[in-house]
Amino acid sequence: MRKLILFAVVSGLVSLGCDATPPPEIVFHPEAVVQAGQGYPNRSDWLVVQPPAAVPPAWNTSGYPPVRSLELGTGKSPDENQIRILKPEIGKNILNPADKDALPAADRTAVSKAVDQLFGTPLVPIVPAGKNSAAIEKLHLDSATLAQGAGLYRQWCISCHGPAGGGDGPAAATLSPPPRDYRTGLFKFVSSTPTLAGKPRRADLAKVIRRGLDGSAMPAFPKFSETELQAIISYVLHLSLRGEAEFTAIKRLIIAFEDADPPAQEVAQAAEKALQQWLDADTQPMIAQKSETASTEPLTLVNVPADPATTAEARLQSAARGYLLFVEKSGAGCASCHVNFGRTQQLKYDAWANVIQPRNLFLGLYRAGRSPEELYSRIYVGIAGTGMPSHRQLVEPPAPDGTNKIWDLVHFVQAIGQPAQRAALQARFGIKWE
Numbered sequence: 261m262r263k264l265i266l267f268a269v270v271s272g273l274v275s276l277g278c279d280a281t282p283p284p285e286i287v288f289h290p291e292a293v294v295q296a297g298q299g300y301p302n303r304s305d306w307l308v309v310q311p312p313a314a315v316p317p318a319w320n321t322s323g324y325p326p327v328r329s330l331e332l333g334t335g336k337s338p339d340e341n342q343i344r345i346l347k348p349e350i351g352k353n354i355l356n357p358a359d360k361d362a363l364p365a366a367d368r369t370a371v372s373k374a375v376d377q378l379f380g381t382p383l384v385p386i387v388p389a390g391k392n393s394a395a396i397e398k399l400h401l402d403s404a405t406l407a408q409g410a411g412l413y414r415q416w417c418i419s420c421h422g423p424a425g426g427g428d429g430p431a432a433a434t435l436s437p438p439p440r441d442y443r444t445g446l447f448k449f450v451s452s453t454p455t456l457a458g459k460p461r462r463a464d465l466a467k468v469i470r471r472g473l474d475g476s477a478m479p480a481f482p483k484f485s486e487t488e489l490q491a492i493i494s495y496v497l498h499l500s501l502r503g504e505a506e507f508t509a510i511k512r513l514i515i516a517f518e519d520a521d522p523p524a525q526e527v528a529q530a531a532e533k534a535l536q537q538w539l540d541a542d543t544q545p546m547i548a549q550k551s552e553t554a555s556t557e558p559l560t561l562v563n564v565p566a567d568p569a570t571t572a573e574a575r576l577q578s579a580a581r582g583y584l585l586f587v588e589k590s591g592a593g594c595a596s597c598h599v600n601f602g603r604t605q606q607l608k609y610d611a612w613a614n615v616i617q618p619r620n621l622f623l624g625l626y627r628a629g630r631s632p633e634e635l636y637s638r639i640y641v642g643i644a645g646t647g648m649p650s651h652r653q654l655v656e657p658p659a660p661d662g663t664n665k666i667w668d669l670v671h672f673v674q675a676i677g678q679p680a681q682r683a684a685l686q687a688r689f690g691i692k693w694e
């Protein structure tokens with residue numbers, strides 16, 4: 261019952277902003293909504309292997325993510341414009357696993373079999389150790405933990421994130437942004453190094469689950485016990501590893517077929533590589549300094565250096581420096597994406613070919629948390645899968661005068677989200693907002 265109420269609240273919130281959207285006429289991949297106890301659905305939807313460089317013509321219609329429109333084809337989706345823009349990507353950056361000319365049926369079946377064998381079923385989920393049994397222990401991927409996580413996932417997450425973590429549960433149809441599809445192995449709000457391909461630390465996932473993502477349908481789950489939370493995280497890892505192994509094997513068999521090994525070997529290699537990346541991400545946080553707040557704030561992940569500005573006046577001065585970094589061509593380059601501070605529509609496709617917009621910073625609403633430490637870590641790390649790059653070079657090496665350009669940007673971002681602070685910057689430094 262609690263779950264139903266939660267959904268009602270959540271979907272109510274989400275539908276506020278998009279009153280003109282028609283009810284969804286389709287449920288994606290209904291065959292994917294399996295009963296627990298059966299195997300996982302094998303991948304039938306299309307793969308986005310590179311974010312399309314084309315500019316989206318518009319936001320997609322609710323219930324029709326762009327790739328879904330492409331799959332449905334002309335005449336079956338209201339978004340003909342998305343189909344037109346994305347069509348040239350088919351066979352290059354967007355792949356159809358059911359295209360028998362690209363992937364022979366025997367290979368596709370062999371991939372599915374290998375994935376099922378390695379990763380088990382929703383009731384008996386497994387993560388294969390390969391040569392890396394240490395990773396299983398360190399990342400808590402033993403079968404008892406996974407089975408517990410799977411049960412909780414079915415109760416709390418499956419309706420949005422889908423049975424195999426494809427972001428295609430029955431409640432997903434109208435959500436914008438859509439629930440994360442874990443099967444690329446890529447997550448947005450991470451605090452590990454960008455060289456680790458968007459793999460989060462377990463602590464990143466803990467934070468997203470505990471706090472939710474503001475401005476999206478992702479709810480906060482503050483009431484899970486620590487054991488339950490850790491089990492769910494393990495299961496998200498399982499789904500992601502499984503999905504990525506399947507994804508990578510299909511991708512290589514289609515676009516790198518000359519170099520590709522037999523399907524089962526491709527699956528096993530991809531699984532092993534992804535597992536190592538998860539382990540590396542978990543053990544290599546981005547910032548090495550000790551956090552002052554770490555002991556009182558257990559959810560702080562990136563250890564952020566102490567804020568050098570300790571008075572309101574120093575923060576205002578810092579925000580003014582941040583403004584210049586934000587807007588100037590020779591600065592940090594933020595304004596090239598966040599045009600007019602994010603108020604001008606500047607649509608992009610993300611790594612899942614979903615339509616995104618660089619955040620409108622006037623709103624002061626951030627998905628992954630509003631604390632200054634959180635904003636620091638977003639700017640330092642970047643946002644995987646969206647094109648927003650890491651800006652760590654701004655503070656490495658540290659400035660000899662003790663200033664910190666990322667803190668300047670944080671103070672600016674904080675100020676711009678508040679009318680009184682904007683007025684203060686205008687009055688003191690002549691910054692114009694129009």
Ligand code: HEC
Pocket residue numbers: 267270413416417418419420421431435437438439440446447448449450460465468469473476477478479481492496627
């Ligand atoms: C009502 C729908 C809904 C439910 C239920 C839901 N999620 Fe989400 N989840 C979302 C949406 C939407 C996003 C994407 C938000 C975005 O892109 O900013 C998301 C994103 C995520 C992410 C990605 C974070 C990142 O850094 O990329 C994780 C992990 C996640 N959810 C885990 C869970 C888990 C675990 C549960 C169950 C305990 C759950 N979600 C339940 C809608 C939901």
Ligand code: HEC
Pocket residue numbers: 586592593594595596597598608610616617618619625626627628629635638639643646647648649651669673
């Ligand atoms: C290449 C384009 C690009 C550049 C450059 C860029 N951003 Fe972003 N930024 C984005 C996109 C896209 C999003 C929204 C991502 C999403 O949620 O899918 C975003 C989101 C954000 C957010 C919101 C984070 C949250 O938790 O919701 C902040 C804050 C932000 N950017 C600040 C900055 C700052 C400061 C700079 C310069 C140092 C910068 N961005 C440079 C594209 C960019």
